[in-house]
Amino acid sequence: MIPLRTDRPIRSPIVMNYIIIAANVLVAIVVSLLIRTDPDKAERFYNLFELHPTNPRVWQFITYQFLHDPSRLSHIGFNMLFLWVFGNSLEDRLGKIGYLAFYLAGGVFAGMTHSLISDGPVIGASGAISAVTGAYLALFPRSRVLVLWIFFIITWFQIPSLWFIGFSMARDLFGALGGRGSGVAYGAHIGGNLFGFVTGMTLLWLKLLPREPYDMLSLWKQARRRRQFRAATSAGSPWQGSGSIPAPLAADKPLTPEQLQLQQLRADIRKLFSNHQTEEAARKYEEILRFQPDTVLPEHEQLDVANQFFALGEYESAAKAYELYLQKYAKGSNGAEVKLLLGLIYGRYLGKKDMARELLAEAARQLPPGDRQDMARKILQEIT
Numbered sequence: 001m002i003p004l005r006t007d008r009p010i011r012s013p014i015v016m017n018y019i020i021i022a023a024n025v026l027v028a029i030v031v032s033l034l035i036r037t038d039p040d041k042a043e044r045f046y047n048l049f050e051l052h053p054t055n056p057r058v059w060q061f062i063t064y065q066f067l068h069d070p071s072r073l074s075h076i077g078f079n080m081l082f083l084w085v086f087g088n089s090l091e092d093r094l095g096k097i098g099y100l101a102f103y104l105a106g107g108v109f110a111g112m113t114h115s116l117i118s119d120g121p122v123i124g125a126s127g128a129i130s131a132v133t134g135a136y137l138a139l140f141p142r143s144r145v146l147v148l149w150i151f152f153i154i155t156w157f158q159i160p161s162l163w164f165i166g167f168s169m170a171r172d173l174f175g176a177l178g179g180r181g182s183g184v185a186y187g188a189h190i191g192g193n194l195f196g197f198v199t200g201m202t203l204l205w206l207k208l209l210p211r212e213p214y215d216m217l218s219l220w221k222q223a224r225r226r227r228q229f230r231a232a233t234s235a236g237s238p239w240q241g242s243g244s245i246p247a248p249l250a251a252d253k254p255l256t257p258e259q260l261q262l263q264q265l266r267a268d269i270r271k272l273f274s275n276h277q278t279e280e281a282a283r284k285y286e287e288i289l290r291f292q293p294d295t296v297l298p299e300h301e302q303l304d305v306a307n308q309f310f311a312l313g314e315y316e317s318a319a320k321a322y323e324l325y326l327q328k329y330a331k332g333s334n335g336a337e338v339k340l341l342l343g344l345i346y347g348r349y350l351g352k353k354d355m356a357r358e359l360l361a362e363a364a365r366q367l368p369p370g371d372r373q374d375m376a377r378k379i380l381q382e383i384t
Contacts, residue, residue: 001147003082006161007278008089008143009307011341012371016096017087020103021080024125027066028076035070050123053115065107067123079125085145086136087129093139093209095371106131106195113191117176127188130172134196137165138204142214142276160276169193210333214300262291273301282308286317296328303334310341315349336366340376347383356383 034042051064068076091099110127144158172193176186203209204217211218255263265288272281282305288295296302306321322342329335340363347356360380367373 001149001159001164001167002078003085003164004146004148004156005085006089006140006143006145007158007308007311008092008140009311009341010088010092011337012092012375014088014091016100016103017083017091020087020100021083024066024068024076024080028068028070031067032070046123050121051111051115052121054119056111056115061108061111062104064111064123065104065125065128068125069123075124079129083125083129083132087132089140089143090132090135102135102196102199103128103132106134106192106199109195110188110192113194114185114188117187118185122185122188124185124188127185127192130189130192131196131199132192133165133168134193134198135200136161136196138197138200138216139209139212140214141216141219144276144278158277158279214304258291262288265291269297269301273304278304278308279312281305282312282317285321289320294324294327296324299325299329299332299334302329303338306338306341310345315345319345319350336363337372339363340367340372343376344379347379353383 031042031045034045046067049060049063050067051060068079087099087103090102094102107125107128110130111122114122114127141160141162143161145161145164146156146158147164148154148156169190172186172189175184176190201217204211204215265284269281269284269288272278272284281301285295285297285305297305302321302325306318306325309315309318309321319342322338322345325338326335326342330338339359343356343359343363345356346352346359357380360376360383364373364376364380367376
């Protein structure tokens with residue numbers, strides 16, 4: 001399975017991840033030219049900058065991350081593809097400097113893990129990229145990954161990032177147990193994954209990163225609440241009384257065909273969200289709006305639907321969903337960010353500059369200092 005993109009909306013311009021990708025590609029080009037012109041010098045270059053576990057130099061824990069096998073284009077190709085697919089969202093959450101520090105530290109930890117279990121030299125960005133995917137799992141476990149499948153047939157489909165990254169981790173673990181002589185630094189991958197996941201969870205636990213409804217820590221807490229609820233109701237329904245509650249005075253009126261259809265659509269949306277099928281849920285929400293244009297879903301579902309439309313570039317639908325969100329949940333923890341996104345849509349895509357200015361000014365006042373507040377001010381300047 002080859003990842004192509006995720007459905008995680010990017011809210012701020014990506015810079016550092018592209019610089020890291022460009023640095024890897026530039027080093028690969030320079031090394032390829034050096035091999036053609038002076039093979040002996042190229043060999044000395046590798047000996048100086050690849051990581052030697054038996055006699056490591058301090059700088060090698062950084063430099064090995066930017067070297068790749070010049071005989072296999074797939075080595076750097078797949079590494080950079082994974083970094084582009086998963087790294088952009090992580091930079092969006094951590095910020096540019098935070099992301100760079102995390103990426104390099106993940107590579108260092110991966111190199112140290114490799115050095116503990118192997119004495120062979122190692123090169124490649126995959127250890128640092130494994131740290132990126134590990135953190136992605138902690139922060140965005142319910143996002144969906146579009147993957148390309150090439151085996152007997154060629155097709156593509158979406159799967160939850162939890163499954164995709166979990167499968168990759170399991171493959172590395174089995175590879176480490178039985179992959180001697182494979183040429184793959186499974187230890188570096190495992191160390192990177194461990195570093196990334198633990199770091200992501202720690203940042204959430206200490207509230208150094210803003211919490212989101214569907215990060216791994218939130219999912220664990222939701223699962224614990226469900227277990228507690230099932231335990232509390234295992235002896236019977238908490239609403240099942242002893243007969244003291246009087247029967248209803250009159251039977252409920254039968255639902256109209258339109259009400260029945262709306263009821264079914266809502267049930268479909270709940271089921272699609274439970275299966276992590278956000279795009280399909282967004283399409284069902286469009287059907288609901290044809291019947292009831294002011295329908296608002298539960299807060300997190302409404303935000304997910306709006307973000308999905310935004311990611312798809314369907315700005316009219318995204319604006320409608322964000323507008324309805326603000327009508328009901330403007331005072332929620334995501335209110336300022338939604339104003340930023342809606343202001344961006346109004347100003348850049350729908351030509352509603354007056355409405356954009358009002359929303360962006362509010363967002364700039366309400367957002368904490370950082371990339372998102374800077375983005376609100378920047379867009380506000382663009383349209384003023």
